[in-house]
Amino acid sequence: MEKILSEKFYQKMDQLSTRYPSKVALLLPALHAAQDEMSWLAPEVLSEIGKYIGVHAAQVREVASFYTMYNLKPVGKYHLKVCTNVACALRGAEEIVEHCERRFGVKCGESTPDKKFTLNEEECLGACGTAPAMMLNNDYHENLTIKSLDQILDRLE
Ligand code: FES
Structure with missing residues (x-):
């Protein structure tokens, strides 16, 4: 083989x-x-x-x-893993996920048709003190707001 x-x-x-x-x-x-x-x-x-x-x-x-960190399905060029565990949920993670879904036109767990973005919810990323947090590929982004998220995503498009 x-x-x-x-x-x-x-x-x-x-x-x-x-x-x-x-x-x-x-x-x-x-x-x-x-x-x-x-x-x-x-x-x-x-x-x-x-x-x-x-x-x-x-x-x-x-x-x-x-482990949720391993991708057993193909993912897009940019893989967003938004933590929706307790600390992040209390600080707006659901709004972050919903905003991503609207912006990308996909549901959590899906990739955009051009395979550029994949969106997933994630369990605790160990960044509870700076919630809400997400990983974008291997990088952490913390204290997220809709505005800071958009700034991150604007740089990728
Ligand atoms: S709950 Fe989100 S990083 Fe811990």
Whole structure:
């Protein structure tokens, strides 16, 4: 089977493996690195990771599906993950989500037809003190307001 993940991915994993007690302990870093490279974790990618780690693809999928941070479906170029957990909900996260839905013309969990934006709700991002918070790809944006959100999005369009 031809490899999907790059040589760089395998080099990174080989380097990291010297710092982990076993290859299976590399599973989460491998999922992160693969997602950084591919933007989402297709079934073939999960199989390839399983092969490298030495576990069945179903086990890799089981782990990946437990965490909301792993994308098991294709996502747009810009992936917004808006926290709607308690602290963020109390500080207007629902309005932020609704504003995104109106602006993009999609519902949460969907991507725009041009595949530029994907919108998701997210569990606590660990930024409760600066709620409401969202992640845009791998970057945090905190103390969001409709105005600051629009300024962020205007820069992307
Ligand atoms: S509740 Fe939103 S970051 Fe914690």
